[in-house]
Amino acid sequence: MKTGFLRSCAAWGPGLRRAGWALLGLLVAAVLLDRLFPLPPAPQYSPLVTAADGTVLHAFLNPTQKWRMKTELHEITPALQRAIIYKEDRYFRYHFGVNPGAVVLAAGRNLFGRGRTTGASTITMQVARLLEPKARTFGNKTLEMLRAVQLEAHYSKAEILQLYLNLVPYGSNIEGVKSAALLYFQQPPDYLSLAQTVALAVIPNQPRVLVLGRNNAQILAKRNHWLHQMQRDRLFPAQDLADALAEPLDAQRHGAPTLAPHLARRLVAQFPGQPIIASTLRRGPQAKAEDLTLNYVRRLRALGITQAAVLVVNNRTRAVEAYVGSSDFRDAASAGQVDGVRAVRSPGSTLKPLLYGLAFDRGLATPKVQLPDVPTDFNGFRPENFDKNCQGEVTVERALVYSLNIPAVRLLADLGVPAFTDKLRQAGFRTVARAAPRLGLSTVLGGCGATLEELTGLYAALADGGQYAPLRLTAGGPRTGGEIPEATKKGTGPSETPLLSPAAAFLVTDILAQRTRPDLPLGYENSLRLPKIAWKTGTSYGRRDAWSLGYNRDYTIGVWVGNFSGQGSPALTGADVATPLLFDLFNALAYNSPNHWVAPPSTLDFRLVCAESGLVPGEHCAHQILDYYLPGQSSARRCEHVKEVFVSADGALSYCRACVPPGGYRRQLFANPLPEVLAYRAAQGLPAPRLPPHNPACRLVRGADDGTAAPLAITSPLPHAEYLLNRGEQQQLLLSCAAGPEVRQVFWYVNDRFLRAAGAAERVFFRPSPGPVKVSCADDHGRNVDVQLLVAEQ
Structure with missing residues (x-):
C-alpha cells in the first residue's frame, strides 16, 4: 500500500507543478492587469464643515455641481446595512464581487424569458458602474464584473458598502445616503428611523420616478412592501417593524445647511479636497450669534450702519465656538460676503489694556498712580482725548476706564514703542508685525491695523492670566496665529506665550470690570441684563469702526460694528453701538456661566500710597489709601x-x-x-x-x-x-x-x-x-x- 501511494504521488507530481505554475501565471497576469487598468479615481465629494459635535454646519456642491456628501463608516448603522444588503445583495458578505449563482439564474431568465429580467448586479458591481457609468451592454457588464473583482481585492466589504452608499442616486443632483438624509429629513444617516432608512433604500432603483416630496405616496407603498417582506423574514424585531409600518412619510426637499458661511469658505480654502472638515464651532451658539447679529444690525440701518462681526472663544481651550463674519452673508449691497473677523481695521482704543498691563509689569505704574492729562507735545505728536477735554491729573485706573488718550500716549512713551509692538507681534498681530519699524506713539490709539480675530485672541489672554495661545478653528487642527517660538511651548499642551504676568492681567481685569464708567450703554446703569464681565470699547478715527471686547472666566467675545465700505457714522462709537450687542451675546451664550470671578494671584500685594499722587507716601503725605502693587516690580519712588x-x-x-x-x-x-x-x-x-x-x-x-x-x-x-x-x-x-x-x-x-x-x-x-x-x-x-x-x- 505504501509503495502504491508513493507511485500515485509521483504520477501526480508533474500535474501539481503545472497547476502551481498556472496559478502563479494567473496571479502575475492579475497584477499586471491591475497596474495597466487602475481603479477609477475616488469620487469627488461635497465639502462639509461640521460642528464640534459632528453635525453639519455648512455644505457645498462638489466640483460637478452635485450634492454628494461623504457618509462616514460610523454613520452606517446596522439597520442601514441590513436593509441595503437585504434589498440589493443578500450574499454581499460571501462573494468576491460577482455572485455566480445570480449570474446563472439571470442568464437563464434572460435567455428563456422566464421571470423578471435581471442583471445579477451585486453591490460591488453597482459601485463599479457608479464609478464608471457606461451604456448597459453585455460587454460593459463583463467589464463591470472584472472591476467588481478588482474592487474586492482593494477594499474591504465595509469600504465597498460605504462607496455604494456615497454614490447611490436619489434623483436630481442628489447622490449618497447622507445627502438624501440631510436634504429630505434634515438628519444625518445615523439618526434616521427604520422607516426613513427603508424609504431611502427603495429609491435608488427608480431615482427619477421615486422623488421624495413629489411622489411620497408611491415611495410609501414601496417602503411598506419591503417592510412586509422584512417582517416575513424577521430581519428586525417585530415591534420595530410594526412601528415603521405605522410611521407616515413626511419628507420635503430642504436647503443645504448654511451656518457659518464665512468660516466654512475659509476652511474649505485652507483644506482643499478634504470632504469633511471638523470645526470647533458649536451649533447652538453659532445659530444664536447669527440671529442676534442680524436682528441687531437691522435696527442700526437707520443710523447708516450696515454690518457687524462677532467672535466667541472658549477661554480654556481657545476654541472658537461662534464665528459671524457679517450680519447677512447674502446682503450683496452691504458687502455681506466680506469676512469682518479677518478684515484689517483700526483698533481704536482696544490695545490700551495691554499697554497698561505692560506698565504694571515694568514698574511704571500701579492703579492709583496719577498721570498728567494735559495737552502735551510728544516730538510733534499732540494727541487729544475723545471728548477733547483734559482733566489735569488722573489715576491709572481712571485713565483706562475712561479710555483717555493723552495718559496712554505718555505711558507708551515711557515704555517704548518697540516693547509694545513686540508684545503685539507675540500675540499674533500680523499687520503690526509687518509695520512695526514704521509705527509710533499713535499705535496705542489705533494707528495700526488689527483684526477682530487678533483682538479677541489678545483679550482671551487677559482672561487667562496673561497667557496667549492662538485661537483654534478646527478640532485637533492647527491654530490660527502661526508658529509659537519653541521657548514658549509648555510640554505637550497648547503652545502659550506669556504676554503679561498673572498679577498685571488681574489688575487690568479688575479695572475693566468696573461698572461706574462712561462707556456703559444708556439704559444699563441698573439693569439686571448687565453681565458680570470685564470689557473695553474702542472707536476708530472718523467713527468708522466701533469695537467692544469682553470676557469672563469662561468666554471671550469680540464685537465689531461698522461699514465694510469704511464710511463713518456720527452714531458709531464702541460704547453706544458695539457694547449693547456684546451684552446681548453674553446674556444669551454665557447665561449659565458660574458667577465666580478672578481672584488676585499670590504675586500681588497691597500697600499704602499717597492719595494725591499714588506713590509711596513721603514726609508730608497726610491722606493715604490702599493700592495694589507688584513686590519687586512696582516703583518705590516716594511722593513729592x-x-x-x-x-x-x-x-x-x-x-x-x-x-x-x-x-x-x-x-x-x-x-x-x-x-x-x-x-x-x-x-x-x-x-x-x-x-x-x-x-x-x-x-x-x-x-x-x-x-x-x-x-x-x-x-x-x-x-x-x-x-x-x-x-x-x-x-x-x-x-x-x-x-x-x-x-x-x-x-x-x-x-x-x-x-x-x-x-x-x-x-x-x-x-x-x-x-x-x-x-x-x-x-x-x-x-x-x-x-x-x-x-x-x-
Missing part, C-alpha cells in the same frame, strides 16, 4: 506732591538752603505739580499757587538752582515743526511754556533777540519772519531752553 519751602515771615520771599537767614523765616508747604500740569491749571484759570519770588540777594538767583526745582519746557511752538502763514492775514504764533511753581517770570527771545518778559503762565503771540526761527525762553532762576522751527508764507 508737596514740598517744604523756607519763606520770609511775611511770605513775600522764598529762600533756598544757601540763603536762608538765621531767623525771621518759617517753613511752609507748597503744591509741587509737574510743570505741564501747573501750566495747564493756570491756562484754565484753575488754582495754581506759585512760590514767592526767590531772595534777590541770593548768589544762586541767576545761576544754577539748588536742584529741587522743576525743569523749564516750551509747550508752543512745537520743536522742528513747519508753520505756513498767510501773507494777507495777521496770523501769529503762540509762545507758552511749562515752568515750576517757583518761577514767576519768563523772558522770550526770537533768533537770540529779546522779545519781551511775561508771566510764567502768560500766553504771548508774535509774527515771525519766514525762514528758520529759533525761539528761546529763560526763567527768573536762570534756566534756559530753546526750540527750532521753520516758517513759510503763502
Whole structure:
C-alpha cells in the first residue's frame, strides 16, 4: 500500500507543478492587469464643515455641481446595512464581487424569458458602474464584473458598502445616503428611523420616478412592501417593524445647511479636497450669534450702519465656538460676503489694556498712580482725548476706564514703542508685525491695523492670566496665529506665550470690570441684563469702526460694528453701538456661566500710597489709601506732591538752603505739580499757587538752582515743526511754556533777540519772519531752553 501511494504521488507530481505554475501565471497576469487598468479615481465629494459635535454646519456642491456628501463608516448603522444588503445583495458578505449563482439564474431568465429580467448586479458591481457609468451592454457588464473583482481585492466589504452608499442616486443632483438624509429629513444617516432608512433604500432603483416630496405616496407603498417582506423574514424585531409600518412619510426637499458661511469658505480654502472638515464651532451658539447679529444690525440701518462681526472663544481651550463674519452673508449691497473677523481695521482704543498691563509689569505704574492729562507735545505728536477735554491729573485706573488718550500716549512713551509692538507681534498681530519699524506713539490709539480675530485672541489672554495661545478653528487642527517660538511651548499642551504676568492681567481685569464708567450703554446703569464681565470699547478715527471686547472666566467675545465700505457714522462709537450687542451675546451664550470671578494671584500685594499722587507716601503725605502693587516690580519712588519751602515771615520771599537767614523765616508747604500740569491749571484759570519770588540777594538767583526745582519746557511752538502763514492775514504764533511753581517770570527771545518778559503762565503771540526761527525762553532762576522751527508764507 505504501509503495502504491508513493507511485500515485509521483504520477501526480508533474500535474501539481503545472497547476502551481498556472496559478502563479494567473496571479502575475492579475497584477499586471491591475497596474495597466487602475481603479477609477475616488469620487469627488461635497465639502462639509461640521460642528464640534459632528453635525453639519455648512455644505457645498462638489466640483460637478452635485450634492454628494461623504457618509462616514460610523454613520452606517446596522439597520442601514441590513436593509441595503437585504434589498440589493443578500450574499454581499460571501462573494468576491460577482455572485455566480445570480449570474446563472439571470442568464437563464434572460435567455428563456422566464421571470423578471435581471442583471445579477451585486453591490460591488453597482459601485463599479457608479464609478464608471457606461451604456448597459453585455460587454460593459463583463467589464463591470472584472472591476467588481478588482474592487474586492482593494477594499474591504465595509469600504465597498460605504462607496455604494456615497454614490447611490436619489434623483436630481442628489447622490449618497447622507445627502438624501440631510436634504429630505434634515438628519444625518445615523439618526434616521427604520422607516426613513427603508424609504431611502427603495429609491435608488427608480431615482427619477421615486422623488421624495413629489411622489411620497408611491415611495410609501414601496417602503411598506419591503417592510412586509422584512417582517416575513424577521430581519428586525417585530415591534420595530410594526412601528415603521405605522410611521407616515413626511419628507420635503430642504436647503443645504448654511451656518457659518464665512468660516466654512475659509476652511474649505485652507483644506482643499478634504470632504469633511471638523470645526470647533458649536451649533447652538453659532445659530444664536447669527440671529442676534442680524436682528441687531437691522435696527442700526437707520443710523447708516450696515454690518457687524462677532467672535466667541472658549477661554480654556481657545476654541472658537461662534464665528459671524457679517450680519447677512447674502446682503450683496452691504458687502455681506466680506469676512469682518479677518478684515484689517483700526483698533481704536482696544490695545490700551495691554499697554497698561505692560506698565504694571515694568514698574511704571500701579492703579492709583496719577498721570498728567494735559495737552502735551510728544516730538510733534499732540494727541487729544475723545471728548477733547483734559482733566489735569488722573489715576491709572481712571485713565483706562475712561479710555483717555493723552495718559496712554505718555505711558507708551515711557515704555517704548518697540516693547509694545513686540508684545503685539507675540500675540499674533500680523499687520503690526509687518509695520512695526514704521509705527509710533499713535499705535496705542489705533494707528495700526488689527483684526477682530487678533483682538479677541489678545483679550482671551487677559482672561487667562496673561497667557496667549492662538485661537483654534478646527478640532485637533492647527491654530490660527502661526508658529509659537519653541521657548514658549509648555510640554505637550497648547503652545502659550506669556504676554503679561498673572498679577498685571488681574489688575487690568479688575479695572475693566468696573461698572461706574462712561462707556456703559444708556439704559444699563441698573439693569439686571448687565453681565458680570470685564470689557473695553474702542472707536476708530472718523467713527468708522466701533469695537467692544469682553470676557469672563469662561468666554471671550469680540464685537465689531461698522461699514465694510469704511464710511463713518456720527452714531458709531464702541460704547453706544458695539457694547449693547456684546451684552446681548453674553446674556444669551454665557447665561449659565458660574458667577465666580478672578481672584488676585499670590504675586500681588497691597500697600499704602499717597492719595494725591499714588506713590509711596513721603514726609508730608497726610491722606493715604490702599493700592495694589507688584513686590519687586512696582516703583518705590516716594511722593513729592508737596514740598517744604523756607519763606520770609511775611511770605513775600522764598529762600533756598544757601540763603536762608538765621531767623525771621518759617517753613511752609507748597503744591509741587509737574510743570505741564501747573501750566495747564493756570491756562484754565484753575488754582495754581506759585512760590514767592526767590531772595534777590541770593548768589544762586541767576545761576544754577539748588536742584529741587522743576525743569523749564516750551509747550508752543512745537520743536522742528513747519508753520505756513498767510501773507494777507495777521496770523501769529503762540509762545507758552511749562515752568515750576517757583518761577514767576519768563523772558522770550526770537533768533537770540529779546522779545519781551511775561508771566510764567502768560500766553504771548508774535509774527515771525519766514525762514528758520529759533525761539528761546529763560526763567527768573536762570534756566534756559530753546526750540527750532521753520516758517513759510503763502
